Amino acid sequence: MNDMITVILICTGVLFNIFGCIGLIRLPDVYNRLQSATKCVTLGCCSILLGALIHFGIGSAGMKALIAIPILFFSATVAAHALIRGAYHFGTGLDKRTVKDDYKNAVK
Amino acid sequence: MRYLAVFILSLVFWLLLTFSLKIPNLIIGGLASLLSAAIFSDMYFKTPSKLLQPHRYFWFLIYLAVFIVECIKANFDVAYRVLHPAMPIKPGIVKIRTTLRSDFARTILANSITMTPGTITVDLIGDEFYIHWIFVRSEDPEIYTGMITGLFEKYIKRFAE
Structure with a gap:
């Protein structure tokens, strides 16, 4: 039973990581790519870590997997914020499908 | 008080991470926690008495449940946009106003x-x-402020303000 849950969680995780990577290639500009890179990849990794937790049980290894989840959440969000802000200030253009840009006036 | 809060949190974190209660481990953890408390305690917990109010933990748990549901929804949303052949995106940068005060x-x-x-x-x-925003659903500031922050702001206000 535990093995089955582990396999399902790890497969879901790998699947979401693949979606994230496809998004990284298909989406048009750096801002949209970061969206798929943060969301899909974070949940994919969390799912794999939960699979590891269930496989090893509450112990030395399982606890490390559990602690890695909140750390991953905070580091992924902060890194995405830093990258997206840095990209904007560096002058990377928005895609031509962009409908609204309120930030332009604030930066000047 | 502030020093103590940082010390206890770092010690708990260390014990969870190493997951053993042997004496040498406790001594090393204690020393490391003392060091980190000495260096970082003036950056965290402006008002440590808030850590002792139980209703904040209750709202934190509710917020966590809402957050996990939203996070899973977010993943399916992004996966759908990525895999759809026509890629239904309408990106834009919007400005919203927050009512939260503390950092x-x-x-x-x-x-x-x-x-x-x-x-x-x-x-x-x-x-x-x-x-x-990867898909700008509305042009009206009041509507999109509600869509983006409305769900979380009321819970965060209860446990973090």
Whole structure:
């Protein structure tokens, strides 16, 4: 039973990581790519870590997997914020499908 | 008080990470926690008495449940947009106003926004968040402010303000 849950969680995780990577290639500009890179990849990794937790049980290894989840959440969000802000200030253009840009006036 | 809060949190974190209660481990952990408390205690917990109010933990747990549901929804949303042959995206950067006051609450709100469907926090200037949105659903500031922050702001206000 535990093995089955582990396999399902790890497969879901790998699947979401693949979606994230496809998004990284298909989406048009750096801002949209970061969206798929943060969301899909974070949940994919969390799912794999939960699979590891269930496989090893509450112990030395399982606890490390559990602690890695909140750390991953905070580091992924902060890194995405830093990258997206840095990209904007560096002058990377928005895609031509962009409908609204309120930030332009604030930066000047 | 502040020093003690940082010390206890780092010690608990160390014990969870190493997961053993042997004496040498406790001594090393204690020393490391003392060091980190000495260096970082003036950066965290402006008002440590809030850590002792139980209703904050209750609201934190409710917020966590809401957040996990939203986070899973966000993933399916992004996966759908990525895999759809026509790629239904309509990106834009919108400005929303927040009512939260403390730095900690604002950090939590910015992180929650980044993890929820189609939005990433770009910057925070004064009271205003600038948010990149993968699919701009509405042009009206009041409607999209409600869509982006409405769900989290009321819970964050209860446990972090």
